[in-house]
Amino acid sequence: xxxxxxxxxxxxxxxSAAGQKLVGDELKKQTQRAAYTxxxxxxxxxxxxxxxxxxxxxxxxxxxxMLVIVLIATFMVGAAxxxxxxxxxxxxxxxxxxxxxxxxxxx
Numbered sequence: 001x002x003x004x005x006x007x008x009x010x011x012x013x014x015x016s017a018a019g020q021k022l023v024g025d026e027l028k029k030q031t032q033r034a035a036y037t038x039x040x041x042x043x044x045x046x047x048x049x050x051x052x053x054x055x056x057x058x059x060x061x062x063x064x065x066m067l068v069i070v071l072i073a074t075f076m077v078g079a080a081x082x083x084x085x086x087x088x089x090x091x092x093x094x095x096x097x098x099x100x101x102x103x104x105x106x107x
Contacts, residue, residue, distance in 0.1 A: 035089050046078035
C-alpha cells in the first residue's frame with residue numbers, strides 16, 4: 001500500500017462529501033467569473049457600437065441604411081452577451097458525469 005497522496009486523473013471525481021463540496025465551490029467560482037466576463041464583453045460591445053455609430057453618423061456621403069445596420073448589429077451582439085450573463089447567473093448546470101449522486105448539490 002503506497003503512502004502519500006493518491007494521484008488521480010483530472011476527470012476523476014471526489015468520493016467524500018468534503019471533496020464534492022470543494023469541487024462544487026470551485027465550479028461556482030468559475031461560473032461566476034465566466035458570467036462577469038460575459039457582462040464585460042456585452043458592455044464593451046455596446047460601448048463600441050455607440051462610438052462607432054457616432055463616428056459613422058458624422059461621415060459625409062454615407063449610404064442611408066448603413067448607420068441603422070451597424071447599430072442594430074452591434075447592439076444585438078451586446079444584448080446577446082448580456083443575456084448570456086443573466087443566463088449564466090441563474091444556470092444550475094451540473095457536469096455531465098454519472099459519478100455524481102443525485103443528492104449532490106453544487107450551490
